[in-house]
Amino acid sequence: MEVKQILIRATARVVAELGLDQGANLFLERFIYRDCQPAISRGGPGRFSRHRRFQVLMFHKISSDAHPFFAPLDPLQFERQLLFLKRCFQVMDLEELVEHCRRNDLPERAVAITLDDGYRDNYTQAFPLLRKHALPATLFVTTGSVGNSRVLWHDRVFDAFRYTKAQHCQFKRMGNTHFLLDSVAAKRECVDATISFAKSLPGPARLAFVEEIEDALQPDLVDGRTPMLSWTEIKEMRAGGIRIGSHTRTHPILSRIDAVQLRDENVSRDLPIPMGVWVITV
Ligand SMILES: [Zn+2]
Structure with missing residues (x-):
């Protein structure tokens, strides 16, 4: 260490x-x-009153499979963090925390655990550890990617850079600025620039830009994608005490889409399990 x-x-x-x-x-x-x-x-x-203070922790991938641009949290580290939270904080279910907040009677050091996006390792790695330590958590699922191979847009960008053999690149939508890709550090710089630029684009333009990145980098993906949860796994987690919430349908930047698309993203109906409507944060 x-x-x-x-x-x-x-x-x-x-x-x-x-x-x-x-x-x-x-x-x-x-x-x-x-x-x-x-x-x-x-x-x-x-x-x-310090009793009004609380924290909501956001976790994403929990895995020992290292990724150079979107590093998962190693399960061993995750368990250490859970033990630390259990010992020093009051870990609460998110809805319970909100309710206490409304009543103005939050305990000291109130913390809620959330898992965002809906990666399969939340079931294989995080769920057993949460159960082992009897800690509540809320899983926010990107509903359009459950049980299929639809990859979230930011993962498409990360994977394009991770699996490309290109040594340099440039993108029309970024004014053909030339980027070197001859080291992980150089790639990371380019990833940061492209993700940041993509976040500034309205929905359809962002997806077109992601396609431009993939076309330019021609990543050799083979089995490189991070698998997402299935409904069966989500149902099992729910039965095991994990609260499930919607994290939109396709994980767009909500401030960059119009009202029609917003309604379309707010899909809490026609799903195999009931889902509360929550505001997406990341
Ligand atoms: Zn997210």
Whole structure:
């Protein structure tokens, strides 16, 4: 294990167990972010309560299969993080957390665990660990990619760069800027630029740009795609206590699509299981 990781872990443990994070938050909220108090606390500026603070953790892929541009969290690390949360925080079901928030009686260090996108390793790796440690979690599924080979747009970009043999590239939609791809670091720079550019495009243009990237890079995918969950697996997770929510149908950038597309993405009907409607964050 890297020295840096050991130091980070040791520091986190000391901070949490001595309550230094609570103290730091109290200080920040009382003396530095006083003007934000009405926004984060409906009690108003004069009524301060740390019991209104909570955190929602977002996990994505939980796997030991390293990816250079969208690295999964190793299951061993995930389990260590779960144990840390269990020991130092109050892990709550997301809806329960929201309810407590509404009633203004959140316990200290309230945390909710969420898994986004709907990767199959959430079933094979995360689910057994969540069950083992009896921790609640919410799985937000991209419904249009369940049980099929429809790859999410950002994974198409990541995989195009991961599996290409091209040493350089340029894209018409990015003004034909020339990028070198002769090292992982160079590829990463290009991935960051293209993902950032893609996020700025409206829905159909973003997908056309993803196609342009794939056409230019001609990735050799073979078995390289990250598998997604099936409905059978999602149902089993639900029966095992995992809450299921919708993460839209195709995982677009919601602020970049029009009202008709928004309605189309909000598919919580005609699905094999009932699904709450949730606001997508990533
Ligand atoms: Zn997502």
